[in-house]
Amino acid sequence: MALTGTVARVGFFAAVVVVAAAVGTALVGSAGQSAPAVSEVDAKSFNSDGAVADVPAENGTLSMSADADGKVVVIDTAHSASIDREELSPLVSTLTENGATVRYHVGERQGGRPLNASLRSADALVVVGAQRHYTESQLDGLSAFTDAGGRVLLLNEPSQATSAGLGIVISLGSEGVTSPMAPIASQYGLAYENGYLYNMHQYDTNYRSVYATPAGDSALTEGVDRAVFHAAIPVSGGEQAVTATERTTLSQTRRQDTYGVVARSGPVVAVGDTNVISQEYLYRADNEELVGNVLDFLVSGQKSPANAPQPAGPSQSGPGATVPGSGGTTIGGGGGAPAPQPTPESPATPESTATPEATATPDE
Structure with a gap:
């Protein structure tokens, strides 16, 4: 029985082989037909003229037109501990070559100074994808800093980005905005929306690398025809400077629009x-060009008083407490003279020949 079954199976497979060979011969000899030419295939992946990936030129030089001599720019790493400083080297080099001093604010956890003390001797602050919340005192200090003429640059990423720019790794399990950035932005009428932007119709090598163009003529967009943003999130409020191109989609809503990105x-x-x-x-x-304009913006402010935000006055619950908004008027304690203010820090002398790592020192 076993041998009979084996013979039967062998005969069956032999028949299949014969039939397959006959069919193959018939196909090869039929009317001389061949596969359609690539140009006849209605698929963008085969037709280079219809490709959606548009690779822009990678050239140019990061430069500034503003004089940054004597300016101090602080980069907050205390709230964005995972920043890869090597990625910041082009910015640091350009700022220092134009006369600015760049410092990293490492925070009290790493033996540095409080943020408000760092701002006191600074002209500009850069915040990159903050992952730790700012205290009310820090937010108040930042408000006093900008009221005095200090400049601030906020850069943010979608919270679900697993490998964001500058080495930041954020994974919160949702597409919500990194919450520590929200209170800072809202103080100035700005907001980061949820989700990330993509464009399936025109993009730079990857559908999440969207193109954006100037929303109008401004100092921020001078010399900018088109920019590329990867894993970007929309920015609402304020004056829109750069917006994503048409048919850009927000992942959270699947709605297409020309979303603001700057x-x-x-x-x-x-x-x-x-x-x-x-x-x-x-x-x-x-x-x-865009980044160079942003650096010009950072060093173009005129801060007065130069040591803002000034240290907080004595507690209002004790003698001699300062009344907010009273210009230093005191209540109780016999109207004693206000405590002397500390002397503002002297900015370090910039060294144009120094390496970025040597110039961008921790703010101790």
Whole structure:
């Protein structure tokens, strides 16, 4: 029985082989037909003229037109501990070559000073994808800093980005905005929306690398024809400076629109992407022109008083407490003279020949 079954199976497979060979011969000899030419295939992946990926030129030089001599720019790493400082080297180099001093604010946890003390001797602050919340005292100090003429640059990423720009790794399990950035932006009428932007119709090598163009003529967009933003989030409020191109979609709503990705509100510029200042994307399209304009913005403020935010006065519950908004008027305690203010820190002398790591020192 076993042998009979084996013979039967062998005969069956032999028949299949014969039939397959006959069919193959018939196909080869039929009317000389061949596969359609690539140009006849209605698929963008085969037709280079219809390709959606548009690779922009990567050239240019990051430069500034503003004089940054004597200016101090603080980069907050205390609230964004995972920043790869190597990615910031083009910014640090450009600022220092133009006369600015760049410092990293490492925070009290790493033996540094409080944020308000760091701002006291600064002219500009850069916040990149903050992951730790700011205290009320820090937010008040930041408000006093900008009221005095200090400049602020906010750069943010979608919270679900697993490998965001500048080495930031954020994974909160949702597409919500990194919440520590929200209170800062809202103080200036700005907001980061939820989700990330993508464009399936025109993009730079990846559908999440969207193109954006100037929303109008401004100092921030001078020399910018088109920029590239990767894993970006929309920025609303303020004056829109750069917006995504048409048919760009927001992942949270699946709605297409020309979303804002760079906006300005007085002394603050908000950018919905950290990759734009990274070495990988800095020289895509006109990104270096845009970033150079942002650096000009940072060092163009005139801060007065120079030591804002000033230290908080004595507790209002004790003698000699200062009445907010009273110009230093005291209540109780016999109207004693206000405590003397500490002397503002002297900015370090910039060294144009120093390396970025040597110039951008921790704010101790």
